[in-house]
Amino acid sequence: MVKKIYSFRTTSLLLLLLIGGLFGFVPQDHAQSDQTWSEPINLSMSGAGTNPSVVVDNNGVLHVLWIDKFEGYKYVESPGGLTWSSPVTMNYPFSIKQAAPTVFLTDTNGVIHILWLDDKT
Secondary structure: OHHHHHHHHHHHHHHHHHHHHHOOOOOOOOOOOOOOOOOOOOOOOOOOEEEEEEEEOOOOOEEEEEEEOOOEEEEEEEOOOOOOOOOEEEOOOOOOOOOOOOEEEEOOOOOEEEEOOOOOO
């Protein structure tokens, strides 16, 4: 009995997919959109950056923080994503060697909150 139900469900699904494909019920997506992309920008300018985090504040300013394996935490910002500030090395109360990555969140007021775990907690 179980085998017949399984067989019926499988046959029904295959039949439905076949009919949908023949009559155009299956939506077709494209791998690439018609949107033209801008040239990529190397924010770190070193090639040694890892674990990037991006947040947007209530003024629409993009903030990017990442770990540079030679200099520690680096930071840049951009008011619209086209022009960026120069990377600045930042000092934070958390380590680049912590087990869990640092999380950056913005609240409804645009305040950026930084969450992290360290060996003291």
